[in-house]
Amino acid sequence: xxxxxxxxxxxxHTENAAETIRAGAELLKTLQPPVLMILTGTLGAGKTTxxxxxxxxxxxxxxxxVTSPTFTLMHEYEGSLNGKPVSLYHLDLYRLExxxxxxxxxxxxxxxxDAIVLVExxxxxxxxxxxxxxxxxxxxxxxxxxxxxxxxxxxxxQSA
Numbered sequence: 001x002x003x004x005x006x007x008x009x010x011x012x013h014t015e016n017a018a019e020t021i022r023a024g025a026e027l028l029k030t031l032q033p034p035v036l037m038i039l040t041g042t043l044g045a046g047k048t049t050x051x052x053x054x055x056x057x058x059x060x061x062x063x064x065x066v067t068s069p070t071f072t073l074m075h076e077y078e079g080s081l082n083g084k085p086v087s088l089y090h091l092d093l094y095r096l097e098x099x100x101x102x103x104x105x106x107x108x109x110x111x112x113x114d115a116i117v118l119v120e121x122x123x124x125x126x127x128x129x130x131x132x133x134x135x136x137x138x139x140x141x142x143x144x145x146x147x148x149x150x151x152x153x154x155x156x157x158q159s160a
Contacts, residue, residue: 024053
């Protein structure tokens with residue numbers, strides 16, 4: 001058996017923060033813990049707003065309780081998915097500069113069977129890229145409009 005990676009892509013277009021939050025709830029349907037996803041986009045692109053929707057859909061936090069972890073590096077929320085407990089970890093690595101700093105966060109320990117790990121600015125670090133199941137790209141479409149592109153890597157098993 002050989003394993004290959006395929007990419008599944010989906011796209012959302014939102015016109016305001018409320019729609020971006022709903023897109024996060026919709027996106028949650030495709031995430032199966034344990035999973036680590038990289039969130040990319042410029043400052044103010046709506047990454048944390050999308051996380052608000054995921055946290056709300058998990059019953060982990062109300063949207064107004066979810067804030068950017070820029071200065072704390074990580075926020076943890078406890079919720080449930082399909083009746084099972086799930087930990088949602090929202091990390092912001094914007095202020096980190098080295099792989100050593102990333103290692104000190106203990107990301108492998110976060111990736112338990114019940115964890116969804118969403119990492120802003122994870123594309124800066126090869127160790128995060130290797131662990132990631134995919135990427136969520138946030139782009140402004142003017143005003144509060146956003147284009148959200150989700151790329152999920154999936155392993156395909158084929159007979160050799």
